[in-house]
Amino acid sequence: MSAVFAQSENPQSGIEVTAHIPGQDAVLTPAALELLASLHRLVEPQRQARLAARKQRQAFFDGGGLPDFREDTRGIREGDWKVAPLPAALLDRRVEITGPVDAKMVINALNSGAKVFMADFEDSTSPTWANLIDGQQSLIGAVAGTLQFTAPVSATGAPGKQYALKPFEEQAVLIVRPRGWHLDEKHLLIDGTPIAGGLFDLALFAFHNAKALAAKDRGPYFYLPKLQSMEEAALWETALSHIEATLGLPQGQMKVTVLIETLPAAFEMHEILHALRSRIVGLNCGRWDYIFSYIKTFRRHRDKVLPERGQLTMTQPFLKAYSELLIQTCHQRGAHAMGGMAAQIPISGDEAANEQAMARVRADKLREVSAGHDGTWVAHPALIPVARALFDQYMPAANQHALLREDVTATREDLTRPSLGTITGAGFEGSVEVCVRYLAAWLDGNGCVPIHWLMEDAATAEISRTQLWQWLHSDNLHLADGTLIDFALLERALLNLPGRLGDTRAIPGGGRIPQAIALLDKLSHDDELAEFLTLPAYEYLD
Structure with missing residues (x-):
């Protein structure tokens, strides 16, 4: 919001609250x-x-x-x-x-x-x-x-x-x-x-x-x-x-x-x-x-x-x-x-x-x-x-x-010794899905989201987001089946994701899926890894 609400008793105190919702004055005394x-x-x-x-x-x-x-x-x-x-x-x-x-x-x-x-x-x-x-x-x-x-009152009219x-x-x-x-x-x-x-x-x-x-x-x-x-x-x-x-x-x-x-x-x-x-x-x-x-x-x-x-x-x-x-x-x-x-x-x-x-x-x-x-x-x-x-x-x-x-x-x-293991096609696509679905929910105001029977928050989404960036920016890295991990692989995963998700109306933040896809695509292509997912995403809130 562009309006500035100065709530300090002293207007010269340098305190500015730049948003207002009902009830906040009782908190921000x-x-x-x-x-x-x-x-x-x-x-x-x-x-x-x-x-x-x-x-x-x-x-x-x-x-x-x-x-x-x-x-x-x-x-x-x-x-x-x-x-x-x-x-x-x-x-x-x-x-x-x-x-x-x-x-x-x-x-x-x-x-x-x-x-x-x-x-x-x-x-x-x-x-x-x-x-x-x-x-x-x-x-x-x-x-x-x-x-x-x-x-809230239920769909049948029963009291909440x-x-x-x-x-x-x-x-x-x-x-x-x-x-x-x-x-x-x-x-x-x-x-x-x-x-x-x-x-x-x-x-x-x-x-x-x-x-x-x-x-x-x-x-x-x-x-x-x-x-x-x-x-x-x-x-x-x-x-x-x-x-x-x-x-x-x-x-x-x-x-x-x-x-x-x-x-x-x-x-x-x-x-x-x-x-x-x-x-x-x-x-x-x-x-x-x-x-x-x-x-x-x-x-x-x-x-x-x-x-x-x-x-x-x-x-x-x-x-x-x-x-x-x-x-x-x-x-x-x-x-x-x-x-x-x-x-x-x-x-x-x-x-x-x-x-x-x-x-x-x-x-x-x-x-x-x-x-x-x-x-x-x-x-x-x-x-x-x-x-x-x-x-x-x-x-x-x-x-x-x-x-x-x-x-x-x-x-x-x-x-500091890394662990051994593999990167599968399902693991790559799963990272894309978690990032997009969590980002969409977060942009919609929900920071704690159940995805595939796991409670995802910013920390778990960050693993997926940083792994995607590192995999994509590492030369000659392959999936377990030999497929090269490159930006074409990411683009296919992003293009196929809406079809995999189906009707997004039941997904938290489903209406934000396109915005989340665009943001993940940009963050993954950037030459520098963003320090935290929530820093660029915060600019979209409120």
Whole structure:
């Protein structure tokens, strides 16, 4: 929208809100906007410096360099220190469910029986202005205990189902994930510059809910995504300390878990824990983003091309090394080592296929708990009892911090060695389909999309998108049947996709399929790999 709505009490304060929907004034109060402005002015110069450092680091990788453990931080890695004691509400996190921040999802997730619900403003939320404001309103209602939702009237005229929260004592612990450092929020300008999307998400939630949650001994708690270095973690520490001081909270009141979902961050896990040691409670194996980051980091390395996504399980050596190093690091420092996401959803109407899918989930969760993880993620409520049964059986205590995994040795070679496998025609076409269908839904305002009985979000779509780019820009790469991977192969897949999809009216964002095809075609042909799919796609929102 072109109109500018200045909502600060002081018209000279440099705060501009460039969009307006009903109800947003209750979220973007003058005091909330002043907090956001002060945060932006404190953090933005260093945020831009860190984003520039990412580009410099990537240029080193593009030139043939490899990530490694830092010599200048050896003292941190070899030092004898631990993170601050964990709060009681987060001692047992054996099963966590994640999802977007709409009211129905928030209610169902908090009522799900999981130990934790991660309310996600990042990979599973398309950041339309309406989604962001509605999400903040939903979480304000959830913390207050007043959130309700009524489904639309059915096609037969029957009243819509009503949803309400269970008593507070029966709810999952709420953790909020803001957007990463790389994303702007273009609808809020401070001194003419967009605020960081992550600051917008986190600070607004804290402003409205921190004191109420602190009074209940529930935080507030956050997941911090897509960090690449200890300096980026330290920047979050600066922001969180400033929010606490502004809101009158004790320093360290706001606790965080960091997702290790970039390859560079895997070499700085001790350092990231140390930078946030007064408030961090754990690290998480963000496996899908981690695979995406591996591809992106080594996009110019012909010897590190990965096979198709379906073959990239956590038993692959480079992924196994990463997850076990994370467990060892966290338990040495007194922090949780959280496992990764099971993206499967129940397969209705096919009992045999559903049992095969659940068997894969059970095998994955058994691997995690046996390795020493302190908890795991699921994308669908039906998977909660599946995961919980295994963690209950093999982890009778609240966590496994005593399992130090001193047997683990993960070298640079272990963490960067590519996995063996193939690229099939079905795998190539599947990557095209996932990209197009997810992009179409995201452009239509839906950031969490079931495709072929997997819950796809931005992270899984990014794997498909970056693999397509790397395969197409690698010389003389072939499918398993000998077919050359070239742009003619991509064009055939894109041309054939609408016919394969059939009637798109039942597909989320079906009306955006042509736009999504055009965007994927452009991104795949570009000489430079776009850092994130959501950056060019964001220009199409609102």
